[in-house]
Amino acid sequence: MDQSFLIMLSNLLHLQNQLDPTTSLLSDSSSASSSSSSPSSLLTSTSAAPLLFFTIASVLSFISTSRKPRPRSPSSPSPPPSPQFSVAAFRALSTERIWAMEPHLRDSQWRSLYGLSYPVFTTVVEKLKPYIAQSNLSLPSDYAVAMVLSRLSLGLSAKTVANRYSLEPYLVSKITNMVTRLLSTKLYPEFIKIPAGRRRLHETTASFAELTALPNICGAIDNTHVRLHSLPSNLRNSNIYKNSHGFHSVQLQVVSDHKKIFWDVCVKAPGGVDDITHFRDSLLYNRLVSGDIVWEKVVNVKGHAVRPYIVGDWCYPLLSFLLTPFSWNRTGNPAQNTFDEGLMKGRKVVEEAIGLLKGRWRILQDMNVGLSHAPQTIVACCVLHNLCQIAREPEPEVWKEPEESGAVPRLLESEKSYYYFGESLRQVLADDLYQRLSSR
Template sequence: MLSNLLHLQNQLDPTTSLLSDSGTTTSATPSALLTTTSAAPLLFFTIAAVLSYISTARKPQSPPPSPSTAAQYSVAAFRALSTERIWAMDPHTRDVQWRSLYGLSFPVFNTVVEKLKPYIAQSNLSLPSDYAVAMVLSRLSGGISAKTVAKRYSLEPYLVSKITNMVTRLLSTKLYPEFIKIPAGRRRLQETTAAFAEIASLPNICGAIDNTHIRLHSLPSNLPNPNIFINSNGYKSIQLQVVADHKKIFWDVCVKAPGAVDDVAHFRDSLLYNRLISGDIVWEKVVNVKGHAVRPYVVGDWCYPLLSFLLTPFSWNQTGNPAQNAFDEGLMKARKMVVDGIGLLKGRWRILQDMNVGLNHAPQTIVACCVLHNLCQIAREPEPELWKEPEERGVVPRVLESEKSFYYFGESFRQVLADDLYQRLSSR
């Protein structure tokens, strides 16, 4: 490189004037000119070559580091948002931001915190109650793992799991009796049956039942029979059964079966079924239809048994007579309330789309999400996009010996309801 620079310097035309220290142009003597013309260009090009080499050899630098993620989710940052900035914000903007972080609006979040705070205080948790609840809700609504939450909040994963288990246990036990209740009171039962009559044109419906699979992210390696969790769709799951009212609020929740168990077996093992069969639950509201006393009943699809307290369609593909088809259409309109309720549940609490908690804690996490779902529905929170599930078409279950009297009674008054509905529709 140096020889090339020398060669280039020899080609330069000597300059006849120089700049003095004072800034004026002076004439150069031949010796001075020789010194100037022999050294300056060489020095100039040497420096240029070095700078050029450095600039091309230098690796591109990464952008300056952003503020610590942990700092964004610290107790101080949460406190600044929840106690200082939150009241200066427009309520709509505030609640949109809060839902994006924790799945529900600021007032509903405060309701959850106030109801759980006394129990969290008893645990001697080193973190503030509202901060702990916020952390768990961000996990439930975002569907993120304990490791991700731990990294975000700068905590140990075991501590995040411990806090998640504590909050979901409190939601599923302490808040369950308050927010998941059978519509036994006269006023609520009347409101529910009247609303369903508007939806389905059928009298005395008090709820709609359905079953859904909650996908499990993983299973313990030491399970004796892991295949019992593989459902008919081929993935690992446990089952959730819910009964919803006309507002898509769940008034019964059951999580008792692994994925391989069918819907009817899960239903027959539920507390609701056993209370209805034993007569422990008897709704007193009676409607007279063509001389038949019709008590409140639940509607479900053809995967459930036809019973006096649970009516199902005549067929799944509208192959009955006109009266039966009209009944089936009305029943499926009522059933849509529970289907949409499950869609809202999974759309709002995305951890239910891929359950990434330990198997022992999965049931309480599912029930906790159902409690939070009801809180949101009662508060009329904006409904998110529904989580869509594949339509399942099971076989009609056989009637057990212990169910026959309930079956015959249900079969009789289902036909009465169908004939009455068709007559009312025909007379319009």
Template structure:
């Protein structure tokens, strides 16, 4: 029973003493007592106790049944309740992270952000000057961490917003800003054609070990990035439906022996074929125009061989892009041997794409707006290269659908490059078959 109820009970007792005339009747003179009639005496001696006990019973019932009042507590602060809050992130990254053993620390960081803590700090340091110019209300490292968690886990803006106690529009805004910076400011530093003598020599020598073919400087391939949704007002949505039956945009990459991309292109919707996408790329136009000329030349049976890239039958055979003689080993022994070696080199880019999609799972189901999809894809390629350069542990490889494209036709404007590539391919096939047969 609380204090207020006891006070109320005391007041009622005092009131009862004032209302009950029994005490005064007993102490008055006999004349006062005999002047009262029995009925008036009954009323004066019983009404007050009845009133008292009635009120006391009601108050006692209320006192025992009501819930105790508690002062309203303020709503919990996101910074104290969410493990993804700025405060929690700060505590982990500045106080605990360097106290942890490196393998445990980096494993924890990879599970949340897709890369180890040292690589994460590298990304933050390179982006921080640009993020600072945007007057973002969040710390740079927190903003980058939030975007990396979205890219690596494939989360939607709404899910990330709930996790980080932010508004979805702000998550989208920060995602667009960080991916734009990655795809523009960091692209030239981490995605570069192997033009230097040392890097080119290392690349061609490594491919020669894999394929037994000389002067390969890269392998090209195309992959479909599934789109989660398309704008409702898109004029011709059917061009995004690919041969596998889902909507996508295409990513074309060229990778070296370390599965590092040295060229990236995102231009074509899903319904376009690989050759069309290739011809629309900056790389194709630079190679056709002679803007890219690798000086390293090797002599094979009196034939000068400059560095070239390799691709499957979905690409046109050109002087700088060699493809298999056939897709089902229907050539002669020399041609089949060449095809086998070439496909070993091409497997490098297949694995690179598998690692890309395995590490940055947003590429398995692109849940950003169509206008921002290309820069998000390129940003993931930049991050992929950072991880490969840093020799990050490779995740489980994403398995691509089987190739279903037909053999690429050669355009009339490409006849010169085709004829040169055809003779080059045959020379390389004869030389390879001769070398392997003589062992």
């Protein structure tokens, strides 16, 4: 029995004895004959009845107040978030404790949670805050961005994040879609730009020349598959999303500069479409073919005017603005093999950029968002990747891509003039490079 109940009962009995002393003699008179009892004595003994009722009422009141609480019904509101992921804990970490830490420890902790350092995180929040404010979101802007970044960085599902933050999964999906849409639209023009300006173009071509010994390279192009966690029921039996590696995916085409910063991103094709079709459907291809992109920098090589060009592997067609290797297994002459070695050094930059992208934003290793929101999520991760590269964030472990294979793409009739010019240009660059290296 509860100790506080015993104390209360003892006090009540003590009070009864003080108010009605005759009750203390009841035990002593129990041996007396019942015939000796008088009406007056019975009246005296019944004077304790009100106190007895008071005692019983007190006992019942104590029992009712000491009951265990009833279990929460399913319709009751969800419990507050766990302290580790609550808004209050986030506020304390980001406004008080964070600045008391050593910078390297602070940024390391922030990267482990959200994929980037605290200063870069605040940059993202400040750029998105005006747009998030217009949505009348019930959560603080920085808390919503942090929640989405943790999902992108750690590759978490909406259900896992919902359990962690004590929110409904539909709300986590809604916030994820909003933040990734803002990243892929509002921040894209600022952080993914073609190097058309004189200063940036000269810096890019000079850095590629130092790396490859080839003049006027302005970028490297490649394609990668982003695995889909699941497909809608009406598409599960279709092969349109199944790629050559045997899993369902959507395609991401990127062009990278020497700093592994993407200056063009395209997500248009399902995994079952080949790389060259995806390339020809891209806005970049159409702008290059139409002459919409004009690079002013021109280099003279053996009497040939060489404008800036991008480099790719043998899965792409040889064009005047896109140079590819002579062969994939070094079967050319010495000049051609030397050119291929230099070109593949430049192309390696984009391979590493893709590996960093998937290593830093692990949701791209297994895309667990709805198919309709996959493209904007992929582009949002590319924007965040560029932010990290510009800020010189530490590079994570590179994600290893499966080996690519495929035949040389068929040339279109409309591409033949670009092919012949590219073929001539490639040979001139190969002869010039071999001559320069041989004379050293």
